[in-house]
Amino acid sequence: MFVSVEGAELVYSVQGHGPACLVLSSIGTRPYERQMPAQLSDRLKFVYVDLRGSGRSIGDPADLTFDVLTWREGT
Structure with a gap:
């Protein structure tokens, strides 16, 4: 699955059941x-996310700052 975030197309997948466990990777998930x-x-419900510019995601890895990584909607 794909999601558009701040100028990047991120690839993610979800597997399992239970509380969410986020798996971020800069080499692909x-x-x-x-x-x-x-x-x-x-x-556990694993949410695998290829960070921008890695794995199957697109976007400039230089744009991945701590503020972007921790951004939440409504903040």
């Missing part, structure tokens, strides 16, 4: 998705 034990997906 596919290795993490393949290696995650299936038993953990029974207890």
